[in-house]
Amino acid sequence: MNEADALDIVQRAVWTVMAAAGPAVAAAMVIGLIVALFQALTQIQEMTLTFVPKIVVVLLVMALTASFVGGQLFAFTNDVYGRIEKGF
Numbered sequence: 001m002n003e004a005d006a007l008d009i010v011q012r013a014v015w016t017v018m019a020a021a022g023p024a025v026a027a028a029m030v031i032g033l034i035v036a037l038f039q040a041l042t043q044i045q046e047m048t049l050t051f052v053p054k055i056v057v058v059l060l061v062m063a064l065t066a067s068f069v070g071g072q073l074f075a076f077t078n079d080v081y082g083r084i085e086k087g088f
Contacts, residue, residue, distance in 0.1 A: 019072045
């Protein structure tokens with residue numbers, strides 16, 4: 001394995017992590033902005049109001065995108081194991 005192979009694997013790993021975590025992080029960010037706007041407009045400063053909707057939405061998004069995330073991880077794992085099998 002040379003430097004180009006290692007760099008390619010690291011680049012694919014970073015993109016796989018971004019693709020796997022992206023939907024959940026984006027959903028949490030959107031819900032966080034909505035809750036913050038709601039709190040600013042109504043001046044309700046309840047701490048649980050910030051966490052409970054985020055947890056529910058993130059779990060829902062993770063359940064809905066589980067097959068996509070699993071496919072991304074499977075493709076990356078197959079690529080890495082294929083490179084190991086071929087000797088890079």
